[in-house]
Amino acid sequence: MNKLETIEQVRKYVGEARKAGRRIGFVPTMGALHEGHRSLMRAARAACDEVIVSIFVNPTQFGPGEDFERYPRPLEADLAACREEGVGAAFCPSVAEMYPPDSVTTVTVSRLTEGLCGAHRPGHFNGVTTVVTKLFNIVQPDVAFFGQKDAQQAAVIRRMVRDLCMPVEIVVCPTVREPDGLAISSRNSYLSAGERAQALSLSAALRWAEAQVRAGQRDVESLVREMRRQIDAAGPCGIDYIEIVDADDLRPKAVVEGRCLIALAVRIGNTRLIDNMVVEG
Amino acid sequence: MNKLETIEQVRKYVGEARKAGRRIGFVPTMGALHEGHRSLMRAARAACDEVIVSIFVNPTQFGPGEDFERYPRPLEADLAACREEGVGAAFCPSVAEMYPPDSVTTVTVSRLTEGLCGAHRPGHFNGVTTVVTKLFNIVQPDVAFFGQKDAQQAAVIRRMVRDLCMPVEIVVCPTVREPDGLAISSRNSYLSAGERAQALSLSAALRWAEAQVRAGQRDVESLVREMRRQIDAAGPCGIDYIEIVDADDLRPKAVVEGRCLIALAVRIGNTRLIDNMVVEG
Numbered sequence: 001m002n003k004l005e006t007i008e009q010v011r012k013y014v015g016e017a018r019k020a021g022r023r024i025g026f027v028p029t030m031g032a033l034h035e036g037h038r039s040l041m042r043a044a045r046a047a048c049d050e051v052i053v054s055i056f057v058n059p060t061q062f063g064p065g066e067d068f069e070r071y072p073r074p075l076e077a078d079l080a081a082c083r084e085e086g087v088g089a090a091f092c093p094s095v096a097e098m099y100p101p102d103s104v105t106t107v108t109v110s111r112l113t114e115g116l117c118g119a120h121r122p123g124h125f126n127g128v129t130t131v132v133t134k135l136f137n138i139v140q141p142d143v144a145f146f147g148q149k150d151a152q153q154a155a156v157i158r159r160m161v162r163d164l165c166m167p168v169e170i171v172v173c174p175t176v177r178e179p180d181g182l183a184i185s186s187r188n189s190y191l192s193a194g195e196r197a198q199a200l201s202l203s204a205a206l207r208w209a210e211a212q213v214r215a216g217q218r219d220v221e222s223l224v225r226e227m228r229r230q231i232d233a234a235g236p237c238g239i240d241y242i243e244i245v246d247a248d249d250l251r252p253k254a255v256v257e258g259r260c261l262i263a264l265a266v267r268i269g270n271t272r273l274i275d276n277m278v279v280e281g
Numbered sequence: 282m283n284k285l286e287t288i289e290q291v292r293k294y295v296g297e298a299r300k301a302g303r304r305i306g307f308v309p310t311m312g313a314l315h316e317g318h319r320s321l322m323r324a325a326r327a328a329c330d331e332v333i334v335s336i337f338v339n340p341t342q343f344g345p346g347e348d349f350e351r352y353p354r355p356l357e358a359d360l361a362a363c364r365e366e367g368v369g370a371a372f373c374p375s376v377a378e379m380y381p382p383d384s385v386t387t388v389t390v391s392r393l394t395e396g397l398c399g400a401h402r403p404g405h406f407n408g409v410t411t412v413v414t415k416l417f418n419i420v421q422p423d424v425a426f427f428g429q430k431d432a433q434q435a436a437v438i439r440r441m442v443r444d445l446c447m448p449v450e451i452v453v454c455p456t457v458r459e460p461d462g463l464a465i466s467s468r469n470s471y472l473s474a475g476e477r478a479q480a481l482s483l484s485a486a487l488r489w490a491e492a493q494v495r496a497g498q499r500d501v502e503s504l505v506r507e508m509r510r511q512i513d514a515a516g517p518c519g520i521d522y523i524e525i526v527d528a529d530d531l532r533p534k535a536v537v538e539g540r541c542l543i544a545l546a547v548r549i550g551n552t553r554l555i556d557n558m559v560v561e562g
Contacts, residue, residue: 105444163386
């Protein structure tokens with residue numbers, strides 16, 4: 001497994017893989033790799049000849065007061081995880097490598113970034129779309145893998161790729177959960193035991209709503225109201241949003257019809273958790 | 282010479298060229314092809330195995346009240362010019378092909394787009410950087426060719442490519458001029474005979490300033506003042522700007538030192554003309 005630190009090194013590595021006609025799969029990450037990331041690496045291995053993972057805690061997607069400084073950076077364990085999953089190269093650039101002085105170019109996806117997390121994290125998705133564009137241009141993958149856990153991010157990246165005609169296929173893999181239902185996240189490590197228990201209310205509320213939709217309930221307002229009640233009842237928390245939107249274009253729905261995304265973001269203690277499920281109405 | 286109208290056709294054409302190991306040169310244009318464009322095609326032919334030209338009058342880089350509707354579109358003559366210059370394929374997409382409904386993604390270069398033409402054409406460079414990104418992603422060229430005539434555009438594209446790590450080399454070719462000095466432009470066709478004669482004051486003022494710098498004059502304010510006087514003296518016109526800036530990062534200079542760009546935009550009748558020269562201070 002190759003650890004690459006400069007753009008130049010990646011270009012050389014990728015150039016050789018391309019020359020050999022190898023299909024390149026790419027998994028962009030911020031490190032602190034867990035089972036969710038590993039599932040993406042496995043999907044990439046299954047679909048491609050060569051898997052490249054990037055590990056980069058991207059400062060431009062964190063807002064002021066967010067957790068950029070304390071975000072976990074267990075680099076040795078991350079590299080070991082990549083090795084175990086058969087990754088060919090891990091790209092671990094410095095911030096200076098990714099953002100030379102006087103960087104003035106950004107990629108912006110409007111509309112899809114305005115609701116859900118975008119409404120609560122101004123600038124976040126500009127940071128995401130810009131860094132993902134850069135990483136795509138550096139790695140030039142045939143396919144890139146993202147997690148459904150970050151549903152809005154996945155929808156935004158898909159739209160960006162379509163709008164800018166980027167020559168890359170986007171694959172979105174299912175959310176990986178703990179046995180008790182908690183969506184796996186690098187930020188779960190921030191939770192105390194009590195907060196960890198309380199956090200189960202998120203996936204429980206989503207499962208409840210999913211069952212309601214299966215049973216024929218279509219009214220968004222009453223679904224959201226009851227989910228809010230359940231999550232509030234589990235303990236003190238701040239609900240950033242609970243919403244039901246179109247799964248592709250993220251427009252808010254009044255009635256569950258077609259592929260819909262039930263998405264939520266809840267702050268428990270100092271930790272902001274997100275989760276979602278796709279339902280068919 | 283192949284005329285391609287869909288992104289799919291270009292991807293197929295380019296895929297085959299790439300497989301054959303051919304180096305691809307790309308010349309993005311808005312058509313109305315003249316000697317300036319031809320010089321780009323010739324530079325591309327000399328440096329590459331395969332030349333692709335795009336012909337697309339991009340609506341998003343025209344402001345309200347600008348000349349999008351009346352911009353010349355002599356498609357058959359343009360295709361003939363491509364044929365004569367040994368171009369392999371001309372990509373002539375419709376607006377609908379380039380901008381599907383619900384397009385929401387833009388590429389923005391800040392700072393470098395704020396002065397010069399950017400100050401007078403709000404949104405223009407966002408249109409340029411977004412469409413050039415799309416075209417680069419569709420054509421995936423090894424090298425792309427731009428004219429020095431659009432000096433700010435060239436500097437903005439260079440910065441965008443650097444910032445977003447786009448895997449393309451940018452070559453900027455010298456401005457092509459009429460024998461009497463007028464910079465060749467598709468918009469020259471708008472000029473009446475009298476306006477055409479008056480328009481010579483632009484290149485004349487630039488040549489005067491260039492000679493002054495060669496002779497040791499370094500004071501930007503007095504150079505610009507005299508250029509303004511000369512252009513005003515040639516006849517009624519509106520001077521959008523006459524500026525001397527750093528040739529790479531476009532920051533205004535008070536003193537001519539290093540590679541500097543003397544750039545101007547002047548409206549004569551209903552026609553807006555730009556021109557520039559690079560000087561070494």
